Amino acid sequence: MSSPVHASAPSSVVPATASSAPGAPGAPSEADLLDFVRRTAADDRLVGSLPLDPQGRTWIRLEGPSGSEAWLISWPPGSGTGWHDHGGSHGAFAAAAGHLTEQSLAARLPTEGWTLLELTDGIDRERQLTDGAGRAFGPHHVHQVFNGSTERHAVSVHAYYPPLPMMRRYSRSGLVLRLEQVEWPQEWA
Secondary structure, three states: OOOOOOEEOOOOEEEOOOOOOOOOOOOOOHHHHHHHHHHHHOOHHHHHOOOOOOOOEEEEEEEOHHHOEEEEEEEOOOOEOOEEOOOOOEEEEEEEEOEEEEEEEOOOOOOOOOOEEEOOOOOEEEEEEEOOOEEEEOOOOOEEEEOOOOOOOEEEEEEEEOOOOOEEEEEEEOOEEEEEEEEOHHHHO
16 A cells, blocks of 8 residues: 655755744644644645656655644655654644545554564554645654555645654554664655
8 A cells, every 4th residue: 555755855945834823832732733734735836836756755845833844745646655653753744635545553652662563453543634634643653644546646744843853664564563664864855
């Protein structure tokens, strides 16, 4: 269902058109991030500026609210992330165009200190996201996201706080989740 991430990236950082609520003290909440990604996903001009590549994902880095990290990402037909977490950051994402599927685990998993985890039955959740639909998640969220379409690109907006310190990638076989790789921010530049 998912494929490895092959991406090319525009080199510029583009300020987003949405910002956090005025006067919000400190770090943005999950609700702030969700509001940001939904409003940004509704910006047709920004979404339309993202170059689409039929072979791999493309992205534009955005300025998120209150020091958060944000991205506008394209998903060619059949592309996906594979199982991963966000290195302890909380976040939100919303579909801006097309249809995405998120598969997640309905349990708070430890984000450190393990390489192999046996899951229990009934832990899997699946959510469909179409134009404008979004979701927020906490720092222990493990999921995979993919575009199941065979014909149409999807586009989404993502925001994370604190900015991603790393991402851990996992393989899954039945009820066994195994840490396979740790990615660092300099790898996404």
